[in-house]
Structure formats: structure tokens, C-alpha cells
Amino acid sequence: MIQYDAQTIGYINLFERNTNAKVKDCFNEEEFLVFVVQPENLRKALENHGQKIQRLNLLLKKRIKIIEFNEDPKRFLFNLIYPLKTEIEMVGNTIIIKTKDNKEKGQIFGREKTNLKRIQGILNKYFKLEIKVV
Numbered sequence: 001m002i003q004y005d006a007q008t009i010g011y012i013n014l015f016e017r018n019t020n021a022k023v024k025d026c027f028n029e030e031e032f033l034v035f036v037v038q039p040e041n042l043r044k045a046l047e048n049h050g051q052k053i054q055r056l057n058l059l060l061k062k063r064i065k066i067i068e069f070n071e072d073p074k075r076f077l078f079n080l081i082y083p084l085k086t087e088i089e090m091v092g093n094t095i096i097i098k099t100k101d102n103k104e105k106g107q108i109f110g111r112e113k114t115n116l117k118r119i120q121g122i123l124n125k126y127f128k129l130e131i132k133v134v
Contacts, residue, residue, distance in 0.1 A: 011035075011060070019052050021045040024069045025125070029118060033062045042068040073127040080119055081108065095123075097133045108133055 002025065004012070011033060012023045021041035027034055037045055045053065045066050053064055070076040074088045077095055084107060087098040099105040109116050120131050 014059070015045075015056065018056055019045040029065070029122075031063055032065045033060060034065045034067065034122070036067045036069050039069060039071075042066060067122075069126070073123070073129055076126065077119075077123060077131075080122060084108065090129075093128070094130045094132055097131060099133060105133060 004026070008026050012026045012035075015021070015026070015035055016023055021044040022038040023035050024038050025034075025036040035045075053066070057064055067076075068079045070079060073095060074090055077088055077097070078086075081097070084104055086100070086104060086108075089096045089098065097108060099108065107115070108119070110118075116131065116133065123129060123131065
């Protein structure tokens, strides 16, 4: 069971009140405040051309990232690394991300693999899988 501090509970309540989207999880991720929303709730959060999220950005003075949860690890990873369009395969307990070029690979890895570590950490909260980038 996930336990939240008072500040995180406040973030979740504020997000749900303003967007009418149900939050599955919320956490601070360096420069972002990340909300994982229930399936089919992403559209609610982003309606009106994202004006609700822009208002929350100003109100909270933090950048907000929204990820739609999915029970399928491949689909969840796709949502996590969006807008990158990569091919994702599952082999046992490993998810393989196939990139088209070095630019995409660099965006997934990030400087000193910070993005890859962040992606792996978020994925491990819900699925115990290893990520490999090819």
C-alpha cells in the first residue's frame, strides 16, 4: 500500500478537483510533479486544450506530467515515454525498447542515463521488469 504525506495528498485532491480525473499515484520527480491517472481519465485532465493543467502549473509553481496507467506494461511504458514513438517488445521479465536512431536513444537515456533511471523507477512501482534499449 502506498502512503502519502500531507503535501502529496493535497496535490492529489487539487488535481482531482480541477480536472475531474481520478489519480492512481502522485510523486515528485526532480523538476516535475507526476500524476498517474486511471485508464480513460487522461482525456478529462487534458480537455479544453490543457488549460486546466496550465492553471495547475501556475498554482503549484511546478511543471506537471500526466501519465495514463495501463495494466499492460508495454502500453504503460509507451504512455511513459510519449511523445517518442518507439517499438516496444516483452521478452520474459524484460522490456526491449527499439529506437529508430541515436537521437531517440539519447532522449530515452538522457544525460548520464538520468531519464532511463527515472523511467525504470516509475515502471518498477507497478511492474517488476527490466528495461533494455536497442
